[in-house]
Amino acid sequence: MKILFIVLDGLGDRPCNSLKNKTPLDAAKKPCMDFLARNGMIGSMTIISKNIAPESDQGMLSLLGYDIFKTYTGRGPLEAYGNSIKIKKGQVIIRCNFATLCNSKIHHNRINDIESMPSRDEVKKIECIKIPHMKFKKTIGYRGVLIISKNLSPRVSNSHPGYKVVKNFVTTALPVRNRLLMQKNVIPFEKKAGATAEMINNFIEKAGSLLKNKTILTRGAGNKLPVLRNMKSWTILADMPVEIAIGKLSKMKVVKKPKNLKALSDIVKKEIKNNNVYVQIKTIDALSHRNKPVEKMKAIEDIDKNFISNIKDIKNTAIVITADHSTPCNLMSHSSDPVPFLIYGLKKGTAKTFSERKARETGLKIHATSLLKMLWQNTKYFK
Incomplete structure (x- = not known):
């Protein structure tokens, strides 16, 4: 039996006034997901802990069964690797965002992402900043990476006010959207990281003097890639570089993900003949960041109609949606x-529809690290 692992980025939500106190998933007309729920099993799943709001790369690693406090090595190295930037031993790599300023404060709202997109001239100015052993490289959209080619410690804080380091390299997202915020000074977590923090702060200051109404935010410093197990029996189709990086490091077959959902389902049906398949769909997360619950509901309906409908009848396959x-x-x-999570192809549960509320009502609660183990090891769950 194969596994089709579908990750709807940012799916979980809370009741919304504009949806008559329902979540977008609960309010959506999604007959195919509901069919899978009725004929499968659903439950609630903690990704990391009740106190940590995961970044997407941390969430993916947890879904693949890793203890991220032991495995995760920072966002920076994954961001670089996913954008085909070669990583050398001894380098410290930091994820960067271009951000919009309003009266010297950061307007932290995804609506302003387009305003934060740098011009070619701005990118050129930042790439030409001269600090010994340091180089900036633009990646995609408003993102980039800062590379320090000097054998320094990566144990520093984020200047990005929306992400806080909580333990080792693991961060938590903070609920600071739609607010004006001050950029944070980078501080070392250990004495030997003092030079690292000083260099990053120097770069941020120089970048700020060159950009008009923008700044550079930094986060996720790391000096090595995570060591991941071999998953060469898997194919990955993902939207973002960090997920692609995790796929590559796991020896998965990386296939370019089309934007069209029907085309995506065709590729999935082709790949599932020989491999397990991991699919990441980013669309609904972006709508959540913009506080668009009605549009998020419609996006879920679109995924159900144009993707789930085309893959739900694949034979000899356990389908996971989470x-x-x-x-x-x-x-x-x-x-x-x-x-919420849904597993179709295992023993039938009691749910009639797929939603956060119905998932809680089943009483089935698991941690993300146990999901694949349930599929691989606990054969009692299979039909």
Whole structure:
């Protein structure tokens, strides 16, 4: 039996006034997901802990069964690797965002992402900043990476006010959307990281002097890639570089993901003949960050109609539908809320529809790290 693992990025939500106190998933007309729920099993799943709102890469690693406090090595190295930037031993790599300023404060709202997109001239100016052993590289959209080619410690804080380091390299997203915020000074977590923090702060200051109404936010410093187990029997189709990086490091077959959902389902049906398949769909997370619950509901309906409908009848396959984290529209940010999960192809449960509320009502509660183990090891669950 094969596994089709579908991750709807940011699926979990909270009741919304504009949806008559329902979540987008609960309010959506999704006959195919509901069919899978009626004929499968659903429950609630904690991604990391009740106190940590995961980043997407941390969420994915947890879904793949890793203890991220032991495995995760920072967002920076994954961001670089996923964008085909070669990583050398001794480098410290930091994820960067271009951000909009309003009266010297950061307007932290995804609506302003387009305003934060740098021009070619701005990128050129930042790439030409001269600091010994340091180089900036633009990646996609408003993102980039900062590379320090000097054997320094990566144990520093984030200047990005929306993400806080909580333990080792693991961060939590903070509910700070739609607010004006001050950029944070980078501080070292250990004495030997003092030079690292000083270099990053120097770069941020120089970048700020070159950009008009923008700044550079930094987070996720790391100096190595995570060591992941071999998953060469899997194919991955994902939207974002960090998920692609995790797929590559796991020896998965990386296939370019089309934007068209029907085309995506065709590729899935082709790949599932020989491999397990991991699919990440980003669309609904972006709508959550913009506080668009009605549009999020419609996006879920679109996924159900044009993707799930085409894959639900695949034979000899366990179908998993879940999320890497919750992104409640009213927060406009990731949260630590449990995510709903659905497994079709195992023993039938009692649910009639797929939603956060119905998932809680089943009483089935698991941690993300146990999901694949349930599929691989606990054969008693299979029909």
